Amino acid sequence: MIAPRSHGADGMRYELYYWPGIPGRGEFVRLALEEGGAEYLDVGNHEKAGGMESIAALLEGDGARPPFALPALKAGGLVVAQVAAILQYLGPRLGLVARDPGAALWTHQLQLTIADAVAEAHDVHHPVGIGAWYRDQKPEAARRAREFREQRIPKFLGYFERVLMRNPKGPRWLVGARLLRRPLAVPAGGGAALCVSADPGGGRGRPAAPGRAGCASRGAAAHRPLPRLAAAAAVQRGRDLPPLPGTRRLSREARPARFTGA
């Protein structure tokens, strides 16, 4: 059970609605809430807040603006769903995004591409049935995994490396010069994880646990960016997923040629 935080950087008390026990897409929101010092209640992981019953009430309720899926965030009378929309809402409120509208839009665009990568990572295990068990589609998953590891994830990671290398503020972060102008980080340690940083030392001096680059000890409360060249290898790190069929670590040589010199 995760206790509610009480720092409350922006005076709001947020409620995060997400399935209990897994990081998943909810972790993207937790990372932003934690990094921004928000006061929030992780409803699904909090029995006194109603846990699953409160989640069911939200999903099955008759609100005028119902969420299609979780995560959802309550902020006063507002309910926001869709990770990218939640992060876009939280960014300026928690001081996590640049004030310049162009930079904020660019950040949102990157988050949308991260969301696409996460969806593809998820689908590797569920290629012919999103709601069906992985065990019932293993041969298909193996076939999809091959394209994923040989083409799709190198394409995504190559793209984010290009963005890093072209950042006018330097290749340490995707946007801007310092941690965190906006939460683009990563639910490391579980689920579909994608983290790209050119900074092998991590941000704000948070050390990784020995042997675990960029891992989270307990939800989003501890995280740091992954070393740049280890990012591809770290995509398959999920605790709650079986290994990707046929996954191997991408070597430096396996990366697209046009980025090796970057």
Added chain:
Amino acid sequence: MIAPRSHGADGMRYELYYWPGIPGRGEFVRLALEEGGAEYLDVGNHEKAGGMESIAALLEGDGARPPFALPALKAGGLVVAQVAAILQYLGPRLGLVARDPGAALWTHQLQLTIADAVAEAHDVHHPVGIGAWYRDQKPEAARRAREFREQRIPKFLGYFERVLMRNPKGPRWLVGARLLRRPLAVPAGGGAALCVSADPGGGRGRPAAPGRAGCASRGAAAHRPLPRLAAAAAVQRGRDLPPLPGTRRLSREARPARFTGA
């Protein structure tokens, strides 16, 4: 070849970058540009603008904020990619979205869910290889199609119906009381199409061509919302895709029970 428009409601001359000859995801942007009366150049479909060469130059160029994929929109010195981000950028500039921030965020959230539905519709034909031919994955596509037509698309359409029914301004539009507070419409006539409206008469008096509910005669230049009860049946209308394996029209009876009374 589509000629450049020259009405220019907001004084900007936009450039749309998208693959020529198909509606695809670019059509969502075209619909917004057309509905908002924008001046824009459809670069991929315009030889004098460079066509595919200009598209390649954008994708392979060394801009500081490169697009991961198309469509992309140029507005002065700004380049925006990701359909939802483009629409969010255009919305207020073309008067297509409510001024109330909560309503604008809600609209964006709906667009993100539409984007998810479109991605799933696309993947039905490419379940084990996004870049592979449909003909090389027909059995897998048939399996994925079954879940899509029996579970996924009824879930999406059921959701959008619920949103319609709960709209405080009435069930004619997903958001607000009139066409178009924001482009949530649909590349009818090709690609992965998803359109939901409770209004069988269409908006602004634009008639559909005989026998073609909500079709576009030429890109986005002509469109209208689909009748509500025909929406599910109209999802499979693509000109550039083979029929979904096993697709049949969803009958009124096949719809989720909880929405039949709505």
